[in-house]
Amino acid sequence: MNAVAVLLVLADCATLVAVCLDHGVGWLWGGAVAGAVLTIRGAWRLYRRRLWLSWLQDLPRSAASTALAFALLTGVGLVAGAPADGLAAAQWAMIAFALVIEPVRWCVFWFGRWCRKRFDRCDRTIVVGAGRVGVTLARTMLEHPEFGLRPVAFADSGPHPDREPPELEIVDGDLADAIVRLRAGTVVLAFSHTRESPLVDAAITAHRMGCSTLVVPRMYELHPDGPGIERLRSYPLMRLGTSPTSRPTWWVKRAADLVLAAVALVVLSPVIGLCALAVLLESGRPLFFRQVRVGMDDRTFVLYKIRSVRQSGEDDSQVKWSVVGDSRVGPVGRFLRRTSLDELPQLWNVLRGDMCIVGPRPERPGFVREFSAIHELYWARHRVPTGLTGLAQVHGLRGDTSIADRSRYDNYYIANWSLWLDLRILLMTAGELCCRRNR
Known part of the structure; x- marks a missing residue:
């Protein structure tokens, strides 16, 4: 799941090197350009772990972060009284970066989706809750591996009676043991029909075990996209932060x-x-x-x-x-x-x-x-x-x-x-x- 993020970083670095060399940017200005671009794009979470590999969805954030880096570098250069030729070369290099990087990012996203489908490069996933939402999510993961999740079990007391769930193991017991036994890397918290699911306990257990934790929000039909929100087809999933000790x-x-x-x-x-x-x-x-x-x-x-x-x-x-x-x-x-x-x-x-x-x-x-x-x-x-x-x-x-x-x-x-x-x-x-x- 982190491979796409690594590829995006490498793509940005390779593109920065290429445009700086092509425009004759010196080492000092080249370091400033790379530092500004990579820092701002990292802060804007362009290198985040993600389910939905959509270049079009990410385009506004990517373009805005590059524009901010351009403005920041220009402002600092003018205030510091930097030589005009060095600043101009750095500016043209950043403009070239903005034009070149988007087709490169499109290729990275396409390659990521292809690898997930072709080579099953997906996180083994436990769905907590075998109700209507949980069963639908599991079936969506199986039908659309390009989102990078492969369900291996439900954690619940039983499946929804009105829906035929995928043929997955039903875990009605220790979630921590199931995570270890099934080598799960992601836990999705949905809803249960048979009992009040201890979702907070499950979230903390997954957090403690180092799993990536995704939560289906209440009133998910009306939930807007935003920071920390993933999309699995039409379902919004809130991504909880990783355990502090793993950072x-x-x-x-x-x-x-x-x-x-x-x-x-x-x-x-x-x-x-x-x-x-x-x-x-x-x-x-x-x-x-x-x-x-x-x-x-x-x-x-x-x-x-x-x-x-x-x-x-x-x-x-x-x-x-x-x-x-x-x-x-x-x-x-x-x-x-x-x-x-x-x-x-x-x-x-x-x-x-x-x-x-x-x-x-x-x-x-x-x-x-x-x-x-x-x-x-x-x-x-x-x-x-x-x-x-x-x-x-x-x-x-x-x-x-x-x-x-x-x-x-x-x-x-x-x-x-x-x-x-x-x-x-x-x-x-x-x-x-x-x-x-x-x-």
Whole structure:
């Protein structure tokens, strides 16, 4: 499915090289032309993964992105006072690119459709919902392989009684197991006639398994095209974002976490030492506190904190909820909790890879089981690594606050994750620590 996107990138690059050489564009101007064109066309999602390989449908977006790159390069050249001959050569090269690239893109789309039909270059697909819409979608995929989807199973309790479905396996059980067993790369969420389909659970499961997820929207007959909307013949399909951990930018996040955690541990080591000394003077040893928490994919790890609660015999921290006014917390412990200094040893957890700087806060296994049974989609928080701070915490949801609200904020964070969102949360965390808001 990504092959067409790769071919489009290669076509643009080859065409840029050809027109720049033909018009005598120098290396500096050639790099500027290529950078402007490829960046803007990439930002406008011309290299996106797609079902409908329609050159005509994509033509307005392609032409507009090239025109914007032309205007941007011209404006920068004029403001910077660039030599007129170099700028003119770059402009003519971009005009030639705009004329040459569209026939090339038409050939790429035609070749993509031909390969899908001729060589069955299609994603193995599970259709969630064997009702009228699901059966029609599956039959459309089989009749039109040029859209790049090949149905291999329905996930439902049974087919629609009034429609003869294609001869596909019916999966009435664990969707994750079916995805692995059938080597499915795409999950399409339709509607079911026999029961209320847990479509949100199915979407999160597909997301977690790294599948491309397409959703038939409600009132799909009236749904317009737009960003993130695919077309399977007359059916609109909303494409959900991929799992954050599968994106290239997640590696940037991990690298930034390692650098920030290492620097913070070195810089804040005197602060950690003073906090540990204060705990020693107030209540003796141990200075640090270890606790089992649940991380990504329900894996457990040992979390480290500076101890803020006086030791009183048996350790009940795994099953007892921490509340404001706990008599076991002394003045030093209250100060550590109020300033979040007791959390600093978790920077070591970040270095080890147990946690990230930003993410849903980790919880103890017993409470995870309890909250997952009570609160809808609490279990879905564990699709990404846990964090030192998170979106729920900067909105005042820490300590003895609503678990349902925390879950909603955490799932919103995962669905909308970006490096910019992480930076916003870090800035809001700094504001929380400095201004003592929501405490």
